[in-house]
Amino acid sequence: MQSRQSCPPNPSTSTSQTLSDPIELDLSEGLTRTAVLHPDLRRADQRRAPEHALAEAVSLAHALQSLEVVDELVVRVPKARPGYLFGSGKVDELGEWLHDREVKLVIIDGPVTPVQQRNLEKAWQVKILDRTGLILEIFADRAQTREGVLQVDLAALNYQKTRLVRSWTHLERQRGGLGFVGGPGETQIEADRRALDERINQIRRALDKVVKTRGLHRKARAKVPYPIVAFVGYTNAGKSTLFNTLTGAEVMAKDMLFATLDPTMRGLELPSGQNIILSDTVGFISDLPTQLVAAFRATLEEVLDADLILHVRDIAHPDSQEQAEDVRDILESLGVAEKARNNMIEVWNKVDLLDEDGLRAAENVADRHARHVAISATTGHNLDGLLALIDEALRPDMSVETLSLPFSAGEAVAWLHANKLVKSSDVKDMRMIVEVEWSGKQKNQFFKTHSTIFEDQPE
Known part of the structure; x- marks a missing residue:
């Protein structure tokens, strides 16, 4: 394949645009032809097969309805290159591959440095989005409440702050200024960073008020002696479907990643007559951006206050065990690992997707563990067993x-x-x-x- 690094700019761009300018793409207008690449770096801590990781990345891309995924590929990367991530020959080969498919957006399933992103966009003349950027786009698309919007904005701004280098040429130009708008000789990158810092501080102040309000709500709930049962789990494990089935709520539940973003709480009466409060939370995912973990900490504090945690797992997924380990890692980063170990029920969901042998094996394993239960939130299989287990777990000191x-x-x-x-x-x-x-x-x-x-x- 011939190199595409010297290819001419897209004719649809303005005549003043050069290859050193950042590639801009409006994801809100029409369907964008997209390719998904998973760099197989063969890390020592790698839990998943690259094919499964690629499938998850494609599912993430499908979660944005404005994207049309035209192709996907696992790319073997013996050694990550600091400038382009891939070797020069692979950059040229992928450039031809993308050109043949008329791709406008490339999602790279992994971390991409600002320099790598800049160089690949210049070489391929496409927009590059790494895993963190894609998840931020999805969260921005799904946030409904004021708290959710603020949290996503905060995470996005912190992410953007680390990538100001992407704007390349114009950032080094100096600008004049007086007083609070910057002194003479201030570079554009300094002005941009200062503007971001000001906006980040504004959002943090607004979130502080939300945190105080959420704290008042928790104090109000504390006056009602109802135990709180919080759902946690990997995204698309079926938490919201189970939540809706048990409570009759209408939380968005679709077969897509991050269908639920804003937390929801509903009351439920157990068979014993005991009343509890169920809390549905945002789903976790491997390599969850640190910006999002920090931004959504106020939301996830509902898990910290929970009397019981339900870890909902998609037991039919080929990476179910790896997903469970990712959830435990995130719980540990939130400081609830010890509580989770001592006060958690593992809910093995989606047994309706297993064959007879798989269902029998799952139920046998669950039966051998005191706090495991195999269910189907869709068909209602063994929901009575789940409710009985919740009842038992919440009544040890009666x-x-x-x-x-x-x-x-x-x-x-x-x-x-x-x-x-x-x-x-x-x-x-x-x-x-x-x-x-x-x-x-x-x-x-x-x-x-x-x-x-x-x-x-x-x-």
Whole structure:
């Protein structure tokens, strides 16, 4: 193949554009012909087969409806080159391959440095998007709430800040300025970086307010003695489908990566009559950008406060075990690894996609572990078993006690009835005798909330 590094600029570009200018592409206009490349670097910590990693990258690309994936390829990379990632011969070969397919956007499934991105865009005359950039595009497309939009903006700006070098030629030009807009001789890159810093600080201040509001919501929920059960799992594992099936909610649930971005909470009554709150969270993914982990920490704090964690796994996926390890790594980065180990149920979802032998094997393995359950959120298979396991996990410290309350404690008795803690009640010696069955958390909340009514009760 002949080199395409000296190919002429696209005739649709302006006459003033040169090969040193950045390639701009509006992903919102029409379908963009896209190719997906997975560089097979053969890293020591590599968990997945390159073919499976490429399939996930293609699924990520399909999550943006503005992209038309015309081809995909695993590219063997014996040694990553600092300037182009690939060797010069492979750059030329891929350039011809992309030109023949009339590709306008290339997604490289992995980290690409600003210099590599600049050089490849110049060589191929296409727009380059690395894995982090693609995930940020998807998140920006899906964010609905103000909090979600702010979090995505913060992550995108932090990502953009590290890649100002991509603007190449114009960034070194100096500009004049007075006062707060920069002194004489300030380069454009300095002005751009300062503008980004100002915007990042604005978003962080806005997110601080959101974090305080979320904290107030958590305090309000703490007054209601309902345990919180948080869903975690790899993206597209079926968390939202399971959430909708159990609660009757209408959270977006599609067969695509990152269908759910904004967290949702709903109440659920377990078969025992105990009320709980289910929390659906954003899905995890391998090599999740650090910018997103930091930006979504406020959202993921719901997991930190959860009484029980449901790790939903797509047990039919060929990389199910590798995905589970990625989820555990992210939980560890959030500081909930120890809690997850001690207070987690593994939910093996999508057993309806297994054949009979696979289903039997999955159920046998799940049955041998105390906190594993094999289900199908789509067909409803063994959801009763899941609910029973949740019920059992949330009722380890239940105790039966008898309370002697004055008639003036009607509000307290109503609270006990509303939370379905009363086993029996009677009147004796001008007192209300109430037998309750409750957890330590419910007991503490009861006496904390109604301490002024009966000071003679135990704490």
